[in-house]
Amino acid sequence: MRYAIMMKLQFLGAARNVTGSRHLLQANGAKLLVDCGLYQERQFRARNWEPFTVDPGSIDAVLLTHAHLDHCGLLPKLVKDGFRGKIYCTAATAEIAQIILLDSAKIQAEDARYKAKRHKKERRKGRFPVRPLYTVADAEACFPHFSSVRYKQPIQIGKGIEVSFHDAGHVLGSSIIKVKANANGQQRTILFSGDIGRPRRPIVHDPALIAEADYILVESTYGDRVHQGPTDTKKMIADVINSTKEAGGNIIVPSFALERAQELLYYINELLLADAIPHLKVFLDSPMAARITKVFQKHRELFDEDMTEFVEHNESPFKFPGLNMVGTSDQSKALNHMKGTIMVIAGSGMCTGGRVKHHLVNNIANPRNTIMFVGYQAVGTLGRRIVDGEKEVRILGQKYRIKARVVRINGFSAHADRDELFKWLGALERPPRKVFVVHGESESAQRFGDYINEKTGWPVVVPAYQDEIVLD
Numbered sequence: 057m058r059y060a061i062m063m064k065l066q067f068l069g070a071a072r073n074v075t076g077s078r079h080l081l082q083a084n085g086a087k088l089l090v091d092c093g094l095y096q097e098r099q100f101r102a103r104n105w106e107p108f109t110v111d112p113g114s115i116d117a118v119l120l121t122h123a124h125l126d127h128c129g130l131l132p133k134l135v136k137d138g139f140r141g142k143i144y145c146t147a148a149t150a151e152i153a154q155i156i157l158l159d160s161a162k163i164q165a166e167d168a169r170y171k172a173k174r175h176k177k178e179r180r181k182g183r184f185p186v187r188p189l190y191t192v193a194d195a196e197a198c199f200p201h202f203s204s205v206r207y208k209q210p211i212q213i214g215k216g217i218e219v220s221f222h223d224a225g226h227v228l229g230s231s232i233i234k235v236k237a238n239a240n241g242q243q244r245t246i247l248f249s250g251d252i253g254r255p256r257r258p259i260v261h262d263p264a265l266i267a268e269a270d271y272i273l274v275e276s277t278y279g280d281r282v283h284q285g286p287t288d289t290k291k292m293i294a295d296v297i298n299s300t301k302e303a304g305g306n307i308i309v310p311s312f313a314l315e316r317a318q319e320l321l322y323y324i325n326e327l328l329l330a331d332a333i334p335h336l337k338v339f340l341d342s343p344m345a346a347r348i349t350k351v352f353q354k355h356r357e358l359f360d361e362d363m364t365e366f367v368e369h370n371e372s373p374f375k376f377p378g379l380n381m382v383g384t385s386d387q388s389k390a391l392n393h394m395k396g397t398i399m400v401i402a403g404s405g406m407c408t409g410g411r412v413k414h415h416l417v418n419n420i421a422n423p424r425n426t427i428m429f430v431g432y433q434a435v436g437t438l439g440r441r442i443v444d445g446e447k448e449v450r451i452l453g454q455k456y457r458i459k460a461r462v463v464r465i466n467g468f469s470a471h472a473d474r475d476e477l478f479k480w481l482g483a484l485e486r487p488p489r490k491v492f493v494v495h496g497e498s499e500s501a502q503r504f505g506d507y508i509n510e511k512t513g514w515p516v517v518v519p520a521y522q523d524e525i526v527l528d
């Protein structure tokens with residue numbers, strides 16, 4: 057009799073919540089961890105400190121979908137706790153993840169120092185240890201484990217496991233991962249969607265369509281929503297720039313360092329070339345965004361057709377007259393004294409930290425200025441309070457009246473909505489054996505699961521944290 061090895065899937069994160077993506081696949085006698093992300097929702101953050109459910113030393117390889125912190129942010133801890141294998145991902149993902157992990161280690165060290173000081177002052181203990189989850193040295197120690205793969209070129213891992221990466225169109229280098237392995241002697245294909253991008257986004261390709269899968273893990277960040285109809289993002293940005301210039305004010309743009317900052321630079325460049333906006337000084341005040349932009353410039357092979365054409369006719373999509381990369385914090389502070397209209401693009405994207413807070417302090421109380429939001433603002437963040445129209449906010453310990461104009465630019469989402477996700481699933485040529493809905497808040501995941509099941513009759517599961525399911 058042939059020895060049959062069971063195939064099992066365990067959900068260790070992003071199960072009925074959005075962040076902390078971690079899925080453990082056991083097949084052909086090997087253990088593969090797909091993503092090793094950080095929990096970012098306040099109510100789940102304690103899980104970052106718990107020991108891994110499975111001994112990291114027993115994991116054969118990590119497959120990494122993309123460089124967002126909620127997918128890669130716990131890799132340094134995994135290596136520190138004994139992981140010895142390779143971390144497979146695209147070259148762009150490896151390069152961006154390293155920038156993001158170093159930044160994460162630095163922020164954790166700062167936070168730990170600040171918390172220790174506060175707890176001492178208040179004579180109390182917090183919910184988490186005051187030490188950082190990992191240090192800069194821990195982050196650096198995981199870099200040699202990265203091993204880059206190309207889209208659509210299968211690699212072999214262990215005995216008879218075939219893995220291939222496909223463009224997810226979410227951020228530069230992002231992947232959908234296809235794994236072929238055996239379950240009780242039968243070959244099965246398991247598809248990990250990672251985060252799925254929207255069609256017709258600038259810079260990156262549309263998500264790759266996959267025709268074949270027995271099991272699918274599909275994200276559901278916007279699984280219960282449909283994005284607003286087509287919005288002319290570029291025209292909205294032009295209107296903000298023109299009207300603020302006319303008013304003689306500044307434009308402050310809180311932005312994420314990965315993808316959003318590069319999309320903004322690309323749009324502004326196009327508007328300048330089309331003579332749709334006047335020349336103005338634009339400051340990218342985020343050393344991390346500047347480093348990531350360099351990775352974009354290096355990986356032109358990942359650009360979509362429009363972007364490739366743009367690059368053929370122009371030097372770089374991320375360079376134009378008037379653009380300055382701000383280095384030190386002194387240079388950042390000097391922006392307060394600039395004359396004439398300037399645009400400052402700075403992190404963090406939801407105004408929870410970083411240099412954007414100082415720019416808000418200096419600009420939010422002046423009605424001539426505009427605060428331009430280009431990204432999602434989570435409940436409870438400073439960005440959300442400003443967008444929701446509060447009259448007064450507290451920034452860096454001081455209260456400020458919001459008198460600047462607040463504008464929200466739609467159309468920037470990097471996640472497919474319900475209809476786009478469903479259309480992506482529709483590329484399958486035969487019904488899958490099961491669909492697992494992950495990476496969405498409980499309600500969003502459940503509703504998307506019900507939607508798929510109603511429309512197709514496919515069996516759908518919305519797994520809970522640590523659920524283990526045998527695949528047959």
Ligand SMILES: [Zn+2]
Binds near residue numbers: 122124226
């Ligand atoms: Zn993502």
